[in-house]
Ligand SMILES: [Zn+2]
């Protein structure tokens with residue numbers, strides 16, 4: 308029979324998130340029921356809660372970086388049993404019929420190595436796969452030179468994963484005070500992107516640039532950091548359009564610009580296994596769910612090192 312589950316929801320674009328209750332049905336044959344232990348806070352949650360992409364259905368319970376413990380499984384589930392640690396990310400179902408869906412047949416619950424801290428692992432489900440997927444797509448490996456633009460929720464995962472793939476990582480940032488953290492996470496160099504002399508010294512050096520900055524910035528200056536045939540991939544979802552791109556910056560040097568979203572379920576599992584092998588988790592600040600509205604405001608000011616994660620035990624309080 309359906310059970311009442313506690314939740315925090317937005318009821319409209321201008322209302323803060325508040326306590327509520329949602330009804331959950333019993334697990335079907337292929338369902339896995341989990342008790343959520345930790346949930347990361349992504350900028351997309353805020354966009355969704357405030358209907359900034361004009362597609363929100365209210366009440367809206369945001370969250371897509373979820374790690375939990377299995378409490379019940381449907382009759383045909385064989386990959387999970389009660390007590391296992393499991394994770395759910397940005398995808399929970401799909402049409403399973405279109406060409407993209409037919410490329411993968413995996414189910415939507417993911418395995419997390421119990422040796423990883425479950426709170427630090429939560430952001431891997433969005434920030435981790437969003438950075439891992441393009442690094443794999445462009446074959447980043449030992450000896451690759453990778454620039455990561457921005458050291459936020461996405462950027463700090465990009466630095467860690469690119470370093471673990473064997474790349475020489477350069478962080479591009481506007482804040483000199485992030486240099487120490489970037490080096491601890493695996494960056495070899497830090498370039499202050501608003502310093503023209505430093506940018507000129509590094510022009511043409513990068514094989515690949517992972518650009519995680521969503522705020523408007525000088526994309527042409529970043530393109531100039533690519534070598535011939537280099538690619539810059541945009542992963543930060545902008546609130547407003549970036550300044551125009553100067554096509555000459557791509558014509559000279561045959562440089563490419565691209566974008567990437569998350570990744571499929573198969574690749575997300577591959578990323579979780581890679582992170583377990585290399586002991587990679589997110590740098591997090593744990594909050595009780597009652598502080599979520601405050602966390603959204605701090606996230607807007609980039610006042611977090613480097614991802615908020617909700618301790619869901621606080622929902623019972
Ligand atoms: Zn996200």
Ligand SMILES: [Zn+2]
Nearest residue numbers: 402403405408
């Ligand atoms: Zn489909």
